[in-house]
Amino acid sequence: MTGPTGTTGKGGVDTDGDRAIEAYGLTKSYGKPAVRVLDGIDLRVGRGTVFALLGPNGAGKTTTVRILATLTEADSGTARVAGYDVVAERSAVRRSISLTGQFAAVDETQTGEENLRMMARLTGLSRAGARRRAGELLERFDLTAAARRPVRTYSGGMRRRLDLAAGLVGSPEPGVFFLDEPTTGLDPRSRQELWEVVRELAARGATILLTTQYLEEADRLAGRIALLNRGRIAAEGTAADLKSRVGGHRLDLVLTSSEAYLRLAGRAVHHSPETLTLGIPTDGSAAQVRALLDEIDPTGREIERFGLHSATLDDVFLDLTSKATTTPEASAHV
Known part of the structure; x- marks a missing residue:
């Protein structure tokens, strides 16, 4: 099967033997009658890079992430993440990744420290090990001062940082991060805070696949961008490459x-x-x-x-998506 050209991102170079994510010919349909959500997706993401999957609502972004993160299986096609097949080696993939969805998955009644210690215990760490790991992550994500406050008192940006920290509890670093529209609903200051966290993760060698509807976000963070429309890759390249198309x-x-x-x-x-x-x-x-x-x-x-x-990414986005309507994903999978 023929795949797309290798990708590079900010802070990294991709070669044929240095990819964190590879996907070829992914398809997925939902419902009866079947609605085609993905229609043959090819992706290759180099280790230590930031790659943005950009597209309108219903374009297939979240479905792509769910397949790569082993939460659902493609109808056809193959994918490998961190060197492991997402179907045959599902457990190994899950040990190598961190997934942050559109809404923070933390317990608001617990403190930030309690959330991280609970996650650490669930991964098998001892009480002492869980306490140490929670402390490390609270310091790294600038949450030490709020560690013993209930999460319900946190700002949107703080909750997002805690969510990312929770994803790192049991995952080896630098690892592969899937950030599925992580700044949805955040105010401008909180978005900026999260962008800084993403830059720090990338600087430490993490591979990040970011899905977003915010063109500015893709432009600022990603070394390479794929524009997804109607379940297909409509364009791929650096921000400069895509802007040159218009x-x-x-x-x-x-x-x-x-x-x-x-x-x-x-x-x-x-x-x-x-x-x-x-x-x-x-x-x-x-x-x-x-x-x-x-x-x-x-x-x-x-x-x-x-x-x-x-030219801006807005121009690219509008030019490539205005001539066709997107195929909606089933509401449970958007």
């Missing part, structure tokens, strides 16, 4: 009439009907900008004003 720059045009807006809308990667603004991809050169303006508005009456901007 021209590298964007010429924003404020039109003088709705007729002009509608006539040009099909060429745009950015749309704002309220302000009659369209974003047209361009390479950013003066020659091409002049040519576009002359082509679009030869009479000089349809463009009120314009501005040139660097």
Whole structure:
């Protein structure tokens, strides 16, 4: 079976013998009649890298993570995580990974320290060993001062840090981390705090597969990004690679009439009907900008004003997903 090209991420280089995650031809359907959620996914993620799986709601992100984390089986295809087959060597995979879902899985009635000591005991550590491990993780995730406070008093960012710490209790480091939309519902400050934790994990050599709907998050954290749409990989590469797909720059045009807006809308990667603004991809050169303006508005009456901007992942996202609707995942698996 032919797979995609090797991936690299911030802080790491991928070679054929140095991959933490490999997946080929993954498919998955749910329900009756069957709804195809994944339609042949290929992924290769190098050890010690940060890889973002980006896509709209229902694109298949969580289903991909559940398969790689051994929580569900693919209908077809193969996958290996940390060198182990996710079906034949499920237990070994689980010993090598940490999974953080969209909502913190901690007991709010217990203190942060009690949560970590309980997790440590469940992994088989002695009372003394569990106490030591909890203390190490509380210090590492900057939670020592709040260690004996009930988790219900924690901020969203603190709960997320505790959730990540709990995932590390029994997992060997640096290990493989699956972060499934970890900043969902967090305020901007808490998101920033979690981003710092992700950067620290990556700096320590962890491999991180991050799913997100936040384009800024993927741009800031990931060395390589795959855009998932309708259960397929629509594009993959570095942030710069993906931005170059829509021209590298964007010429924003404020039109003088709705007729002009509608006539040009099909060429745009950015749309704002309220302000009659369209974003047209361009390479950013003066020659091409002049040519576009002359082509679009030869009479000089349809463009009120314009501005040139660097392309963003928003442009890539909208360009690659606007031409098709996504296939919804079954609600229990989103």
